[in-house]
Each structure stands twice: as structure tokens, then as C-alpha cells.
Amino acid sequence: MGDASSSATKVDFSALAVLQKWPSLGNQRRPDREPYQVSEGTLDACITAFMQKPALSRHLYEIRTAAQPPLVTDILSPEHVIELSRLREFL
Template sequence: MGDVVGDSKVDFGVLAVLHKWPSLANQRRSDRASYQVIEGTLDECISAFMAKPAATRHLYEIRTIAQPPLVTDILSPEHITELARLREFL
């Protein structure tokens, strides 16, 4: 079910969870734990992330099953944006 990228495959149908970090003045609070926003497929979590205002995306991350080398178990906002571009390309 994955899309082929060179010799690497990304399965956008795997289980993933979009997390948000509590913030103060639009900055992550390191003294608080992140919390679950949605649970679904990697594709659904990427779509939900991309629907967030660009100015707040740094407060989010996606947790999923690692799919080396393109997908790590915790995806940073920059990594999610790159995967969204890759997904659009495919």
C-alpha cells in the first residue's frame, strides 16, 4: 500500500497520532507534556497538521511507526511538511 520513493516506501496508511504541545506566547512549554489531537492514519494526521495555521505548526508533532529512512517515530513540523510535499508529488 506504500508509495515508492526511489528504493524507499512510505505507507501513509499506518497508525499515527498528531500531538500538540501546550504553549505560552506561541512557544512550546517544556514543563508540560504534549497531548493527543487526533489518532488516525499517517495520511490523516499529515492532512490535519497541514490544515493548522502555519504560525502554530511548530507546536505539533506526529508520532507513528518508524519507516526508515524517510519516516521516524516522532516527526517534527519540518519533517511533516516535507512528507506532505512528497505525498503531493506521488
């Protein structure tokens, strides 16, 4: 049994996740369109796929997964994915 502090920061990187991309025009999200699936797999695989995208287009992507409070929400923004990537590297 782990202590409460370690379980509070534990992220299940093997959880099912989907990497989605927003349709864009001029490198800006099209709010009148729905995002479409780019890849599906584990949260770990989706974070890796996201980090391989060019930095200038990452704002067009998001990851959807089951929420894992407090660190993982059901829709992860690009900034959130980058933070989780750093956490993953640290762990």
C-alpha cells in the same frame, strides 16, 4: 516485486499515527509539559490535519508513528511533516 530503489522511498501513509500538540505559552512550546493527543488515524490523515493548522502554530505540533526508515522517524517534527506532505503530493 518492486526494485530496491522504489522500496527505499516507499512510505506507508496508511500506518497508524497520532497528531500531538505541545501546550504553549506565548506561542512557544512549554518544555515542562507533555504534548497531548489532538487526533488519531492514519499517517495520511494526521499529515492532512497538521497541514490544516495555521502555519504560525505548526511548530507546536508533532506526529508520532511507527518508524519507517529512512524517511519516517517515530516522532515527526513540523519540518519533517511538511516534507512528507510534499512527497505525498508528488506520489
